Amino acid sequence: MAETIVLAFGGNAITKSTEKGTRDEQWKNIRNTCSHVAVLIKQGHRVLITHGNGPQVGNLLLKNELTRDVVPPMPLDVCVSNTQGSLGYAISQTLGNFLRNAGVDRPVAAMITQVVVRSEDPAFANPTKYIGPFYSQTQAEAMMSGKGHVMREDSGRGWRRVVPSPEPVEIVEAVAIKKMLDAGVIVIAAGGGGVPVVRTPAGLEGVEAVIDKDMAGQLLAREAGADALFLLTEVDRVCIHYGKPNQQAFDRLTLDQARQYQSEGHFPPGSMGPKMEAAIRFVDSGRHRRAVIVSLENAHLAFSGESGTIITAK
Ligand SMILES: Nc1ncnc2c1ncn2[C@@H]1O[C@H](COP(=O)(O)OP(=O)(O)O)[C@@H](O)[C@H]1O
Numbered sequence: 001m002a003e004t005i006v007l008a009f010g011g012n013a014i015t016k017s018t019e020k021g022t023r024d025e026q027w028k029n030i031r032n033t034c035s036h037v038a039v040l041i042k043q044g045h046r047v048l049i050t051h052g053n054g055p056q057v058g059n060l061l062l063k064n065e066l067t068r069d070v071v072p073p074m075p076l077d078v079c080v081s082n083t084q085g086s087l088g089y090a091i092s093q094t095l096g097n098f099l100r101n102a103g104v105d106r107p108v109a110a111m112i113t114q115v116v117v118r119s120e121d122p123a124f125a126n127p128t129k130y131i132g133p134f135y136s137q138t139q140a141e142a143m144m145s146g147k148g149h150v151m152r153e154d155s156g157r158g159w160r161r162v163v164p165s166p167e168p169v170e171i172v173e174a175v176a177i178k179k180m181l182d183a184g185v186i187v188i189a190a191g192g193g194g195v196p197v198v199r200t201p202a203g204l205e206g207v208e209a210v211i212d213k214d215m216a217g218q219l220l221a222r223e224a225g226a227d228a229l230f231l232l233t234e235v236d237r238v239c240i241h242y243g244k245p246n247q248q249a250f251d252r253l254t255l256d257q258a259r260q261y262q263s264e265g266h267f268p269p270g271s272m273g274p275k276m277e278a279a280i281r282f283v284d285s286g287r288h289r290r291a292v293i294v295s296l297e298n299a300h301l302a303f304s305g306e307s308g309t310i311i312t313a314k
């Protein structure tokens with residue numbers, strides 16, 4: 001049966017923690033997944049794509065800093081829109097090529113998407129979104145005292161800069177996205193969680209933050225009336241006691257189990273935490289909806305239920 005499927009490509013799956021994030025590394029990781037996405041589309045599924053940008057937008061900020069004496073640095077909202085452009089370009093060209101080679105005549109389009117957040121969101125005072133490269137603790141301490149950056153340890157992978165990640169409230173281009181989907185376009189939207197904007201008496205205005213793309217993805221999926229939400233990341237399955245000797249991975253989780261493990265603190269902020277929260281909200285919004293968390297490489301196995309952690313109501 002044809003389904004509406006929202007796929008969220010993790011920024012850390014497009015640039016892995018072991019990679020530098022070269023153009024070729026990013027395109028290779030995107031190619032691996034897009035080949036399987038093309039199969040889904042050929043099978044008749046309606047596909048909507050979103051993607052993260054943590055490593056990429058952090059690298060862009062770093063570039064800004066290093067060249068600030070010669071080129072004016074851009075604020076974080078502009079950098080997020082830049083990554084929507086660069087990653088949207090990579091995904092639309094790669095997927096478009098696979099579709100054409102498979103004889104599928106479907107347009108692919110990446111849309112600059114703004115997402116409304118609340119200016120009073122407490123997340124502005126408590127940065128949790130990991131961006132950019134990984135550093136040693138010594139390097140991180142020097143950056144905190146020297147540059148005033150907020151840095152935190154990220155799931156045993158190293159230390160990274162963190163920025164505010166307010167909750168997405170509304171997708172500004174939701175109607176346009178829906179119309180494009182209904183017209184048969186494969187849409188790439190809300191990249192990097194969407195460009196964060198607040199409503200002011202004068203209209204929309206960008207704010208410096210990085211929205212979690214899984215949280216924006218669940219909003220997108222609900223707006224699109226999706227059946228499934230696939231969160232594609234660096235690990236194959238969701239675990240409890242992650243990274244410890246008693247780590248345990250799951251093929252399936254019910255909503256009750258997911259909530260239980262969430263309340264026990266197994267899913268940290270800024271990485272698995274928002275993924276599980278997004279999965280829970282999506283599954284909770286419709287009885288037959290399912291969310292799947294799986295690695296970008298094994299996405300194709302998750303489509304047939306052979307890999308990943310599937311979260312369902314019961
Ligand atoms: N309980 C857990 N189960 C699995 N992975 C976890 C868990 N807790 C933390 N992680 C880490 O979270 C990462 C996924 O979050 P993140 O890197 O932010 O995702 P994205 O690919 O969307 O950028 C995994 O690669 C893993 O290192």
Ligand SMILES: NC(=O)OP(=O)(O)O
Nearest residue numbers: 011052053054192213
């Ligand atoms: N914006 C965002 O959620 O990026 P990641 O997928 O890289 O965490």
